Amino acid sequence: MLPKVKHFLFLQVASSDEEEAAMEYKSRVEDEHEDELLIDVPIIEGTGKYKRLFLGDELSIYFVSGDGVKHYFNSHVLGFKDDVVKLIRIRKPQLDAITSVQRRSFLRVAAELEIAIRMSSHVRFIGMTDDVGGGGISFLCDKRWPLKTSQELDCWLLIPYRNGTVEHAQFKAEIVRVKDMETGRNQVMAKFASISDSERQKIIRFCFERQLDYRKK
Structure with a gap:
C-alpha cells in the first residue's frame, strides 16, 4: 500500500x-x-x-x-x-x-567490505561483500566453505564512513542462494535473519553515503 x-x-x-x-x-x-x-x-x-x-x-x-x-x-x-x-x-x-x-528491503549498493563469518563454533572465515543493503548482503568467499541455502550465519561487517570512522555491524544472515563463480569463489546471497535496528541503521547510513558519492560523480 x-x-x-x-x-x-x-x-x-x-x-x-x-x-x-x-x-x-x-x-x-x-x-x-x-x-x-x-x-x-x-x-x-x-x-x-x-x-x-x-x-x-x-x-x-x-x-x-x-x-x-x-x-x-x-x-x-x-x-x-x-x-x-x-x-x-x-x-x-x-x-x-x-x-x-x-x-524489509532498503537501498542496496555495490561495495567491497570485509565480513567475518562464523558457521559454527569451530569454523570461521573472512569474506568480501560485493553489495550491501538494509535488507541483506551478497559476499564472495572461497569454495572450500560448505555453504548451502537456508543455512544461518553469524556475521560481523566492517563499515567505513566518509568521516574516517569505522563501525562493526553484527547480525545473523540466512543464505538465500549460493552461486558457483568461474573465479574459483562462491557468491553467497543472504538476507538478514536477525538484526537490531541500531545495527541495521549502521548499514543504511553507509548505503546512503555511498549513493551520495555516486550522485556526485
Missing part, C-alpha cells in the same frame, strides 16, 4: 554524523500529487524539536497501516511549499518499492 494523506511517517535522514543519522523524526502527509507527497516539517516526538531538511536529503521512511504492519521505503527531498504552514515535497515511492516489516 502507498502512504496517504493524514498518514504519519517516521523517518531518518542520511548523514555522515552517526548520532544525527540514528535520529528518528515524525511527520504527516498533508497532500499528495502524482509523483510527490507533501509532508509537515519533521519533529522529534516528545520534544517538539523540528528537523530542518534540505533539497536532495536522502530519507529512510516507514508508516504503519491499520493492521499494525510497518511499510518501509526510501525517498528524497524535492523542494518546499509555503502554505498555511511550510510543507516539504518528497518523492512518492513506487508501489513495488515499498516493503513490509517481514521483508
